[in-house]
Amino acid sequence: MRGVEKRFGDVTAVAAMDLEIRPGELMVLVGPSGCGKSTLLRLIAGLEEPSAGEVWIGGRCVNEVAPGDRDVAMVFQSYALYPHMTVARNLGFGLQVRGASRVEIEERVRRAAEALGLGDLLTRRPGQLSGGQQQRVALGRAIVRDPGVFLFDEPLSNLDAGLRMRTRDEIAALHDRLGTTMIFVTHDQMEALSLGQRVAVMDRGRLQQAGTPHEIYERPRNLFVASFVGSPPINRLRLVREDGGGRLAGGPFVFPGRPPFAHATLAVRPEDLVVTPADGRAEATATAPEATAAPRATPSPLADFTATVLRAEALGSEQRLHLDGPGTAAWVARANPAPALEPGTAVHVSVDWARSHLFGPDGVRTGPAPRPAPASGPRP
Amino acid sequence: MSGSRNPVAGTVPAIAAAAAAAGLALLLAIAGSAVREARHDAAGDLARMAAALWELPGGGDAAVAAFLPERARIEAVAEGGTGAPADPGAWAYRAGTLEPGARIGVAAAGDTSPLPRTATLIALLGLSLLAAWAWKRRRSSPPSRYPAAPALLAVGLLAAVAGAGKAWADRELHLVSAGQAAHAARAVGVALATGAAPEIAPRVAGLPWATAAALESPGELWTMPREVAVALAASPSSPPGELAYTVRVRGATYHGAAVALRPAPSADTPGRAPDTLHLALLGYEETRSPAVPLAAAALGSALLVSLILFLLPLSARPRALRRTLAAWGFLAPAGALLLVFTFGPLLFSLWISLHEWHLVDPAHPFTGLDNYRALLADGSWWSAIRNTAVFTLHVPLAMAVALALAILTRGSRRAVRWARLALFLPSITSVVAIAVVWKWLLNDGYGLVNRTLEAMGPGSAAWLTSPDIALATLMAISVWMVVGYQMVVFQAGLASIPRDFYxxxxxxxxxPLQRFRHITLPGLRHTLFFVLVTSVIGSFQVFGLVYVMTEGGPLGATDVAVYHIYREAWEFLRFGNAAAMSWILFAVVFAATWLHFRFLERRGARA
Amino acid sequence: MPDRAAGTPTGRPTAGESRRPGLRAPVRLAASARAVLLGAACLLMAAPFLWMAVTSLMGQLEVFSSGRLLPETPLWSNYPxxxxxxxxxxxxxxxxxxxxxxxxxxxxxxxxxxxxxxxxxxxxxxxxxxxxxxxxxxxxxxxxxxxxxxxxxxxxxxxxxxxxxxxxxxxxxxxxxxxxxxxxxxxxxxxxxxxxxxxxxxxxxxxxxxxxxxxxxxxxxxxxxxxxxxxxxxxxxxxxxxxxxxxxxxxxxxxxxxxxxxxxxxxxxxxxxxxxxxxxxxxxxxxxxxxxxxx
Incomplete structure (x- = not known):
């Protein structure tokens, strides 16, 4: 499948979109609500018509092809099961419309139902099923048709947390088994990262970045991607250009060199902050769990700045610290659960600068921030 | 870009051109067939005249031969045969009142007349232009700078052809009626020659003739409005003989012919016996003019062509085109029915209201606004309007009762469900049955109401027979009828007011009163408005109650607008007047609705 | 209507006033007044229909005899x-x-x-x-x-x-x-x-x-x-x-x-x-x- 440019309407829901999805790939479209990801999916399905540009599936332009003839199957957020038909008829409707023989329909419905564990439910109506079962039927309806492309429009958002995890794994397993191209839309970045072979991040109708989950997380192309992906969200700090280089707004240190912009944004992931209590118990270094598991570049013994703990959330496997540090923003750091840090505790914080990101005023990443030097003094 | 790729795009202009061509062909066929039918029927009339002559004492073959030397023939028919004409194309037959075994056939004038040549030329020219444009358009995809131009061209073309067709048909029909008048005069002449009495002689001409001679004799002979006969008699230019002439009366064309009568045989006839008989036929160009079908066909074809041309830009996007076509396909059943039975009649009604339109009079002379002008001075009509307006005052009363009931029945317990049945039943059952029951209940002497009142003391009243209270009685019954429906609407409205407010x-x-004033009423504002408007529109159209219970009486006290219109049209057969009345009623209803909107909107803005 | 006081069992949000189990006397009075009013209204609305049914079973002359509200013997043959x-x-x-x-x-x-x-x-x-x-x-x-x-x-x-x-x-x-x-x-x-x-x-x-x-x-x-x-x-x-x-x-x-x-x-x-x-x-x-x- 080759996705070329798609634009849409006077209210631009999807603007100048160029996206290629490789055959057999599980691609996740992710973005905040209203970013056009569902519209994009509906464009691919043919439920909307592009106002400009072309959609290509399997080497043919399908702009003028009706949804039913595109060899795609779709699972909807609300499942969209026909409430007046039994599960069996729901599953078989697509085949029936295509004029498949009764025997064939029965056979394929039976196989799909068995694969999904729906064998006992075939004579029920959707209203008599639980949410999870409905979700399976919706999935089954897509599988029965044996389509070239699966489209998922936030199919998990109506499930409770546990079921969502399980279904997510099932979809991944299904993809492994069928090897069919799948496009999955979600607003949940965790879901996107865990499920997708590749992830496309969208915002306000534009594609922000497409890449593997690793690329998206480690090398976000712009500020939006950096702040959208990751939980808790990335720390964002404004930098102002100064004579000696860039200065953290209201902060104690200056970055050497001349940043090319008057304003820039520095972003540091919460797990890349190393927090040490300032009361001298230096040995009780608290670092991010990842850092403990696979130490990266040795954190500098020198703390980059000192901060006060405003609030500490004990989450079990880690504690999340809200720090009153330099800069305009409140800092968030992830730390080992022990020792528990009370609000008001003064801490030293060092930053893994190599893993930080510097974004220009247009939000595009320029690279990691250079290691800063302490400022000569607070600015008036 | 993809326009040339798909097959649909290329076919649309072709379809448009084909539709235009079909429309033109239809128009020409309509004009042609109107004339052909008129000729055929005229031949039938001649056959009837011939048969009448044949039957006259002293008539027979000779009279028929004298009447129609060339075109008539008498045939023997096999006993019991149904009498299918030997040559149906050329001969119009009438197996008249001849003695068994014979019939008279009259040849219709030949169908030699060509279809209107100018119209055909214009049509072909326009069509080829359209086709050329469509062909060019198919090749080049950028949108035309004048998208409406081809549609206008098509509409103009169709209108031109329809106009030319009508003109041609009218001219031909004019000739046919003139010929008929001449023939009628000749038939009367032949009848007189066979010795028929002057009173009887005109009858051979048959209906529907107006005869001026009959003016002095008993009125049985003239079947046309009297004023036509008067005009004919007064026509000074009428040349005695068999020549047809034309008079215009009330804007309609009559073809007249004069016959010299022999002096009346009996000398003791009081008054002057007429020496000239004037016969007049309402011109076929008035009664058989294909104007309406032509206009309808032209309009329909123009709509079709415009629609297709309108779809043309979509043809580059077959999916959008298909969607639009599908949508119109879904709309077609309802749309076509509405077009034929609602939108068409609306225009037709306006048209009728501008004419003097009597149901049995084939002439519908255009009278402009005369009907309306006459109605302005028509006291009985305005009293009907006044009665209707007064009647409408029952609506607020009914609404107050309905609102009270709705509040009483709030909640949906079983008892309330049964109460709802009792309350709702009057508004859904047969109006006529209800009217009959109430007529019985309110019977002056034996009705339950009067008997109860007498037993209780206050005494009886003439509910339906007193002009003072009959309308009020009807209003009360109407309250009883509509209150249940209004209550259910209010219940729905009440249910939509969030309970948190209370x-x-x-x-x-x-x-409780403050809650009603400040929560219930504002919450029901839209519901109240909806009920008010629909009920007022409904009450302006009350008919069944009046028809059954009072027939507009006593003394016109309950003569409401729709009943008045009904009587004007179906009792006095004055359709033109009735149509004008209905438009005045519409204006009144519209004004009332508009006032409601204005008034309540302003209130709403203030609240 | 004894269950009027019980309140909606399903807790459906009707537009009605909230009804609590412990009713004060005036409220109960209002409820019964309401029932009476409603009953009267229904009777008034249904009366013509009832009278229609009653009359339909009377004799042709019986209807004119004053004081008679019910037929002496129901005359079912009126219907056929x-x-x-x-x-x-x-x-x-x-x-x-x-x-x-x-x-x-x-x-x-x-x-x-x-x-x-x-x-x-x-x-x-x-x-x-x-x-x-x-x-x-x-x-x-x-x-x-x-x-x-x-x-x-x-x-x-x-x-x-x-x-x-x-x-x-x-x-x-x-x-x-x-x-x-x-x-x-x-x-x-x-x-x-x-x-x-x-x-x-x-x-x-x-x-x-x-x-x-x-x-x-x-x-x-x-x-x-x-x-x-x-x-x-x-x-x-x-x-x-x-x-x-x-x-x-x-x-x-x-x-x-x-x-x-x-x-x-x-x-x-x-x-x-x-x-x-x-x-x-x-x-x-x-x-x-x-x-x-x-x-």
Whole structure:
């Protein structure tokens, strides 16, 4: 499948979109609500018509092809099961419309139902099923048709947390088994990262970045991607250009060199902050769990700045610290659960600068921030 | 870009051109067939005249031969045969009142007349232009700078052809009627020659003739409005003989012919016996003019062509085109029925209201606004309007009762469901049955109401027979009828007011009346408005109650607008007047609705 | 109504005032006053029907004897006598044919048109819809004369097609169906489209089955409107064989002017089917009225 440019309407829901999805790939479209990801999916399905540009599936332009003839199957957020038909008829409707023989329909419905564990439910109506079962039927309806492309429009958002995890794994397993191209839309970045072979991040109708989950997380192309992906969200700090280089707004240190912009944004992931209590118990270094598991570049013994703990959330496997540090923003750091840090505790914080990101005023990443030097003094 | 790729795009202009061509062909066929039918029927009339002559004492073959030397022939028919004409194309037959075994056939004038040549030329020219444009358009995809131009061209073309067709048909029909008048005069002449009495002689001409001679003799002979006969008699230019002439009366064309009568045989006839008989036929160009079908066909074809041309830009996007076509396909059943039975009649009604339109009079002379002007001075009509307006005053009363009932029945317990049946039943059952029951209940002497009132003391009243209270009685019955429906609407409205509002008001210490004033009423504002408007529109159209219970009486006290219109049209057969009345009624209803909107909108803005 | 104090068991948010188990005396008084009022209102509303039923069983002269409220002996023979005095069976058949055809026609036209307005995106849709709606403001009497002339010109006076053809479309029904279709989840139809169904198939297999409640409401209203229709059948029917019940009763009324028991018997027979119909289909009425309010 080759996705070329798609634009849409006077209210631009999807603007100048160029996206290629490789055959057999599980691609996740992710973005905040209203970013056009569902519209994009509906464009691919043919439920909307592009106002400009072309959609290509399997080497043919399908702009003028009706949804039913595109060899795609779709699972909807609300499942969209026909409430007046039994599960069996729901599953078989697509085949029936295509004029498949009764025997064939029965056979394929039976196989799909068995694969999904729906064998006992075939004579029920959707209203008599639980949410999870409905979700399976919706999935089954897509599988029965044996389509070239699966489209998922936030199919998990109506499930409770546990079921969502399980279904997510099932979809991944299904993809492994069928090897069919799948496009999955979600607003949940965790879901996107865990499920997708590749992830496309969208915002306000534009594609922000497409890449593997690793690329998206480690090398976000712009500020939006950096702040959208990751939980808790990335720390964002404004930098102002100064004579000696860039200065953290209201902060104690200056970055050497001349940043090319008057304003820039520095972003540091919460797990890349190393927090040490300032009361001298230096040995009780608290670092991010990842850092403990696979130490990266040795954190500098020198703390980059000192901060006060405003609030500490004990989450079990880690504690999340809200720090009153330099800069305009409140800092968030992830730390080992022990020792528990009370609000008001003064801490030293060092930053893994190599893993930080510097974004220009247009939000595009320029690279990691250079290691800063302490400022000569607070600015008036 | 993809326009040339798909097959649909290329076919649309072709379809448009084909539709235009079909429309033109239809127009020409309509014009042609109107004339052909008129000729055929005229031949039938001649056959009837011939048969009448044949039957006259002293008539027979000779009279028929004298009447129609070339075109008539008498045939023997096999006993019991149904009498299918030997040559149906050329001969119009009438197996008249001849003695068994014979019939008279008259040849219709030949169908030699060509279809209107100018119209055909214009049509072909326009069509080829359209086709050329469509062909060019198919090749080049950029949108035309004048998208409406081809549609206008098509509409103009169709209108031109329809106009030319009508002109041609009218001219031909004119000739046919003139010929008929001449023939009628000749038939009367032949009849007189066979010795028929002057009173009887005109009858051979048959209906529907107007005869001026009959003016002095008993009125049985003239079947046309009297004023036509008067005009004919007064026509000074009438040349005695068999020559047809034309008079215009009330804007309609009559073809007249004069016959010299022999002096009346009996000398003791009082008054002057006429020496000339004038026969007049309402011109076929008035009664058989294909104007309406032509206009309808032209309009329909123009719509079709415009629609297709309108779809043309979509043809580059077959999916959008298909969607639009599908949508119109879904709309087609309802749309076509509405077009034929609602939108068409609306225009037709306006048209009728501008004419003097009597149901049995084939002439519908255009009278402009005369009908309306006459109605302005028509006291009985305005009293009907006044009665209707007064009648409408029952609506607020009914609404107050309905609202009270709705509040009483709030909640949906079983008892309330049964109560709802009792309350709702009057508004859904047969109006006529209800009217009959009430007529019985309110019977002056034996009705339950009067008997109860007498037993209780206050005494009886002439509910339906007193001009003072009959309308009020009808209003009361109407309240009884509509209250259930209104109640259910209010119940739905009440259910949509969030209960939190009431709880909040109670917490704020509002009493029941204050809660009603400040929560219920504002919450029901839209519902109240909806009920008011629909009920007022409905009450302006009350008919069944009046028809059954009072027939507009006593003394016109309950003569409401629709009943008045009904009588004007179906009792006095004055359709033109009745149509004008209905438009005045519409204006009144519209004004009332508009006032409601204005008034309540302003109130709403203030609230 | 003893359960009035119990409060709504399901906790449904009715617009009523909150009712608590511990009622104060004035509240109870108000409740019983309300019951009495309601009862009186119902009695008043039902009285004509009851009187109709009572009179229908009286003797022809008995009705004129004063002071008599109930028949001495119920005269059931009034019914067969009255109903055979004029061909009421035929009237009923005609009414049924008329109503059935109107219901079928209106359901067919309203569902298709309502679906088109609710679900299709085509140029000029809203204008056409407004044009349709505007006809609801026009008094029916305006089109009466031209319709009559058209039916006359077609030679359809005194025929079923003349009776039926003008009544086959209801703008109110189109409006109702459009409102209802708009409340249906669009995703269902999207799913059907992805499943490969065409427009007609989606309408038939998905849209229409889901709209059953609205169709039931529409059918009900159409049936009752057709059954109640008086003026149009009065105009286009001439012969006894073509009369519908409404026209039949009116004619019966003018023929048997003073035979009230006969007339009442006929009236009972005319009212009864509608009453029964309403009894069993109340909720569709209420739903129809509620749907009307959705704008």
């Amino acid at each position: 709880d909040a008001a109670r917490v704020d210490g509002a009493g | 006598d009255a109903l055979t005095a004029q061909p009421f069976a035929r009237y009923f058949l005609n009414s049924l044919i008329f109503a059935a055809a109107v219901v079928t026609g209106q359901v067919a036209t309203a569902t298709t048109a309502g679906y088109a307005f609710a679900r299709f995106d085509f140029p000029g849709r809203d204008k056409v819809f407004m044009l349709f709606l505007a006809t609801m403001m026009v008094p029916a009497v305006i089109v009466l004369i031209p319709r009559f002339l058209m039916i006359d010109a077609l030679g359809w006076i005194d025929s079923y097609q003349g009776l039926i053809s003008t009544e086959l479309v209801s703008v109110w029904g189109i409006f109702l169906m459009r409102q209802y279709f708009r409340t249906l989840p669009r995703e269902l139809e999207d799913a059907a489209r992805v499943d490969g169904a065409g427009r007609a198939r989606i309408f038939w297999s998905v849209g229409l089955p889901l709209a059953k409640p609205a169709v039931a409401t529409l059918a009900l209203f159409a049936f009752i409107d057709a059954w109640k229709n008086f003026l149009w059948p009065l105009l286009v029917t001439r012969s006894m064989e073509m009369r519908v019940v409404e026209v039949g009763i009116a004619a019966f009324h003018s023929t048997y002017e003073i035979n009230w028991p006969y007339q009442m018997a006929a009236g009972v027979v005319a009212v009864l089917p509608i009453a029964l119909l309403f009894l069993f289909t109340q909720r569709y009425f209420v739903r129809g009225i509620q749907l009307e309010g959705i704008r």
